[in-house]
Amino acid sequence: MSASVDPNQYTVKHEPYYEAVGDEIALYEAAYSARMPMMLKGPTGCGKSRFVEHMAWRLKRPLITVACNEDMTASDLVGRFLLDKDGTKWQDGPLATAARMGAICYLDEIVEARQDTTVVIHPLTDHRRTLPLDKKGELIEAHPDFQLVISYNPGYQSLMKDLKQSTKQRFGALDFDYPREAIEIAIVSKESGVDEKTAAKLVQIAHRARNLKGHGLDEGISTRLLVYAGQLINKGVTPLAACSMTMVTPLTDDPDMRDTLNAAVQTFFG
Ligand SMILES: Nc1ncnc2c1ncn2[C@@H]1O[C@H](COP(=O)(O)OP(=O)(O)OP(=O)(O)O)[C@@H](O)[C@H]1O
C-alpha cells in the first residue's frame, strides 16, 4: 500500500444489516464526531464486527480491518521497506494507510497482539493523532476523519494477556452482549432465512446453554452459531442435526456437556 491507495476499495457499499439493541448507534456517532478511539467489548459472535461495518457505512468512511494475532509485529501495522527490482520501496501497513486516508481502522482482537506491537497505536489515540514511521523517518499526521476502533473479549484475557491500562485508557468503550430475545429472534430469522417460530426455538436453546457458562462451558452459544443453525435448517438439514453441528459439537468435547446440550435441543425440536 502506498500513500495513493484508493479509498474506494475500502468503502462499505451496501448497508450491512445491523439490528440495534440499545442506543449504541447514537453513542458511537457522538464518539466518532469527537474522533474518540473506541473499544467494543463483548463475547464472540455477538455483533461487534457487524456493528463496525454498519457504522462505517452510516458514517460513509472507508473501513480497514486488521485481525490481530500474537505473531503480529509493529511493522505489520505500520509498514516496512520491501525489496523490488528497483531497490527498496516503502509500503504502508494497514494502520498507516487508514491514518492517511481518514478511514476507520478496526483492530480485531487487539489483546492477541504483543504489547510492543500495541504501543504503536498510542500516539494515534491521544491528542497527538500521529503515527511515527521510525524506519522511514516520517511522522504521519492522521487525516481528520481517521478513527481507531478495537475489539476486546473480556472473557479471554489472562494476566499475561491483557491490555495495559495506558492502552485501555485511550478509548471510550461500549459493552456488547447477545441481544435480548425478540431482537435475537429477528436477527436469526433475517440472517438465516428460517421463520420466526424456528428462530425462537434456536434462541431458547441458546438461553439454556448460556446458563451453563462457567459451569462447564467457557462461552455461551453465540448469535453467530444460531445463524449457522438456521442456515443449515434452511438448506433442508433436520433441526436436530443442524443444532448438533452448530450449537453442540463446536462448543465442547465433554461427553456430559454434549448430552446436556443435546437434551436442550431435543426439548425444542424432538
Ligand atoms: N445486532 C446484530 N444485527 C445483525 N446481525 C447480528 C447482530 N448481532 C449478531 N449478528 C449476527 O451474528 C454474526 C456474528 O456477529 P459478528 O461477526 O459481528 O460477531 P463479533 O462480535 O465480531 O464476534 P468475534 O468477537 O468472534 O469477532 C453476524 O454475522 C450476524 O449474522
Ligand SMILES: [Mg+2]
Ligand atoms: Mg468480529
